[in-house]
Amino acid sequence: MLTAKDVMTSEVVTVKPDTAVQDIAQLLYSQRISGVPVVDAQEKVVGMVSEGDLMSHVGAVGDAPPKRSWWLRLLGDAPDTAENYTRSHGRTAQDVMSRKVLSVSEDTPLADIARLLEKNRIKRVPVLTDGKLVGLISRANLLRGLAVAKPQQASITADDRALSDAITKELRKHPWGAFTNVIVQDGVAHLWGFIDAESERRAITLIAEEVSGVRGVEDHLTFRPVYEG
Structure with missing residues (x-):
């Protein structure tokens, strides 16, 4: 059966706990991704920052979040209120990130991962x-x-x-190929990811074709979407 190792993106964009919120927003925009893991000095995942986490930040909405009425503040959970304030006004990843991080192993079947994403209503898992x-x-x-x-x-x-590992290893040597997702089945390499020019498509395809043992290459590469401000 297919497992996480077969389809996962192995070249993962990450940030550190002290990465500035503005830098994270720019990273998501430039990489055309909707979330990043937050890793510590030991490369362990300590949180996740998504578009949703940033959209509630005052820097994004341009104003403070709505205030709670005095009686809700009185009856409410003070630590939770403080946490919400930190998340909406924080300056770094550790302030705005979601700390409850679900994860899977390389051997986790795709069916189990699909159920995990659906049950917890999340878009990605490390x-x-x-x-x-x-x-x-x-x-x-x-x-x-x-x-x-x-x-x-x-x-x-x-x-x-x-074969997938061999192709990925070669692609990582080039900035335009490092984030290509490779899935090989029956000796046929399927290439997924974004490109900025047709020359990149041809170069990525050539790298896959030149790996010994590859019987064929299926090109699923698409041009990187352009977001207008």
Whole structure:
């Protein structure tokens, strides 16, 4: 069966706990992603920052969040109110991040990951090995796995994984290929990700074709969306 290791994004964009909120917003925009893991000095995940976390920040909405009535403040949970204030006014990742982080292992079946995302209404989950971040699974990764999996053989062989690792290793040597997601099944390499020029598409395809053992290449690369301000 397909597992997290087969479809995860292994070159993960991350931030540190002291990364400024504005820098995180710029990173999400430039990378065209909707969330990033927050990792400490030991590369362990301590939180997640999503678009939703930033949209409630006063820097994004341009005003303070609505005040609670005095009787709700009196009956409410003071620590929670303080936490909400910190999240809406904080300056760094550790102020605005979600600290409850769910995770999976490289061997977690995709079906289990899909249920985890659906049950908790989240869009992505980090993949950990010995507590350290080794990848990220998003809904898009799950769809890619579903797209390449054959109904009669929804699994990836050891040879396919080796080919995927070899292609990914070569792609990481180039800035325009480092974030390409590679899934190999039956010796056919499926390439997913964003490109900024047709020359990048050709170069990424050539790298995959030149890896010994690859029987074919399926190009699913798309141009990076342009967001107008």
